[in-house]
Amino acid sequence: xxxxxTLATLFFIALWTIGIxxxxxxxxxxxxxxxxFINEAKEQSILSMAPLEQVxxxxxxxxxxxxxxxxxxxxxxxxxxGYVEGGGRLVLVAEHPKARAxxxxxxxxxxxxxxxxxxHGPIIRLRINTPFFxxxxxxxxxxxxxxxxxxxxxxxxxxxxxxxGEGIVFKLSFGQGRLIAMSDSSLFINQMLEVTSNVHLMRRxxxxxxxxxxxxxxxxxxTKWDVxxxxxxxxxxxxxxxxxxxxxxxxxxxxIVLVMLTLTRMTSLxxxxxxxxxxxxxxEQSAPAAGHQTPLSGEGSET
Numbered sequence: 001x002x003x004x005x006t007l008a009t010l011f012f013i014a015l016w017t018i019g020i021x022x023x024x025x026x027x028x029x030x031x032x033x034x035x036x037f038i039n040e041a042k043e044q045s046i047l048s049m050a051p052l053e054q055v056x057x058x059x060x061x062x063x064x065x066x067x068x069x070x071x072x073x074x075x076x077x078x079x080x081x082g083y084v085e086g087g088g089r090l091v092l093v094a095e096h097p098k099a100r101a102x103x104x105x106x107x108x109x110x111x112x113x114x115x116x117x118x119x120h121g122p123i124i125r126l127r128i129n130t131p132f133f134x135x136x137x138x139x140x141x142x143x144x145x146x147x148x149x150x151x152x153x154x155x156x157x158x159x160x161x162x163x164x165g166e167g168i169v170f171k172l173s174f175g176q177g178r179l180i181a182m183s184d185s186s187l188f189i190n191q192m193l194e195v196t197s198n199v200h201l202m203r204r205x206x207x208x209x210x211x212x213x214x215x216x217x218x219x220x221x222x223t224k225w226d227v228x229x230x231x232x233x234x235x236x237x238x239x240x241x242x243x244x245x246x247x248x249x250x251x252x253x254x255x256i257v258l259v260m261l262t263l264t265r266m267t268s269l270x271x272x273x274x275x276x277x278x279x280x281x282x283x284e285q286s287a288p289a290a291g292h293q294t295p296l297s298g299e300g301s302e303t
Contacts, residue, residue, distance in 0.1 A: 031191040034068055034220055037202060041066070044206050046216035055217050056229045060177065061087035063228060064209035069094050069185050069221040072101035081105040083227040085175030089214065091205055093182045095148045106174060107153040108181055113146075113166055130159045132171060133204055142197045144168065145186030180205060 038048050046066070047054075055063075060083050067090070072080070080102055084090050092102055100110045126142040133142075142160065147168040150158065158167025160182075170181045192198050209216045219225035 032186070032189045034185075034188060034190070036190045036193045037068070037188040038218065038220060040202060041206055041216070041218050044210060044216070046206065046209065046218050048218045049220065049223055050217050052224065052226045055226050058215060058228045059087075060084075060228050062214055064089040064091070064214045064216045065225075065227060066091040066209060066216065066218040067093065067102070067225060068188075068219065069096055069099065070102060070219065070225060071096075071098045071222075072105075074101060077101040077105040079227045081174070084177035084179055086228075087176040088227070089178045089209055091180045091182075091209060093185055093188060095146070095183055095185045103150065103181060103183075106170075106172060106179055106181065107156075108170060109151045109153065110183055111149045111151060113149045113162070113168075124162060126160050126162060126168070128160050129157065130171065132159065133201055140195070140197045142187075142201060143192060143195050144184045145189075145192060147184030147186070150181065150183045180208070 042048055046064075055065075065083065065088060070076075070092075080090060080092075084106070092099070094102060095110075097110065103110045123143050123145060124147075126144055126147075128142065144162075147162065147166075149166045150168055150170060152158070152167070152170060156170060156172055158169060159171045159180075160169035161167050168183045170179070172179045172181070186192055187198055188202055193202065206216075
């Protein structure tokens with residue numbers, strides 16, 4: 001029915017079509033990307049890659065920020081710290097060294113892990129130390145691929161650790177805000193979200209960002225991000241108080257100097273001859289003596 005040449009041609013056409021389809025799909029839904037995470041966030045009305053003007057115009061106490069593998073500079077570290085302390089909620093998911101400044105803002109050091117990973121398989125089990133993430137028997141073990149180690153300079157206890165006790169997740173409070181820091185991006189890549197426990201963790205984190213009616217903003221890898229500009233309101237208010245205190249101190253000091261100059265001048269005047277200041281009491285008018293009364297009019301002496 002078909003000769004060999006025709007069959008070979010059809011086979012290569014089919015193979016080429018499948019390859020092209022797979023390559024196109026992999027550009028947007030590769031196994032190691034966050035497309036599933038981002039789609040889940042969108043379903044929960046979290047704004048993905050929103051305009052930076054919209055983010056800057058919001059209030060920290062009314063927003064949450066999710067950063068996936070961000071690049072952080074020293075100035076970004078100050079921004080994030082001010083945002084959380086001002087009442088914002090932050091989810092920081094990163095394992096690349098370029099994100100170290102983000103962790104440094106909260107006293108967390110991103111270092112290399114000593115836990116076995118690829119030596120004993122590409123996936124390791126994690127242990128949850130806090131009930132916040134609600135791990136159950138039905139969800140199974142939380143799995144990671146290649147986490148880095150997080151160390152708290154302030155001695156805070158990690159919320160999730162490897163079997164060797166290395167912290168990879170912290171849930172902390174700073175000022176008026178809250179923070180969830182994770183040092184393993186692979187927790188939420190497409191391949192790992194085939195695991196029930198990881199899906200449960202993802203949804204728990206996304207729900208946390210939506211509490212108190214907050215607006216959630218999500219930024220993926222290699223995208224520009226920013227924080228609300230009102231994040232520095234607390235520090236500005238503090239600066240105003242400091243300015244007022246300084247002005248009051250200057251006014252008080254000026255008053256003291258003025259009083260001291262006045263007293264010095266008065267002392268100088270009283271100490272120089274010919275310039276003494278005398279206080280003279282005005283004499284009261286004395287009453288007439290009893291033996292020298294003035295006769296009343298119309299009364300004369302007898303003759």
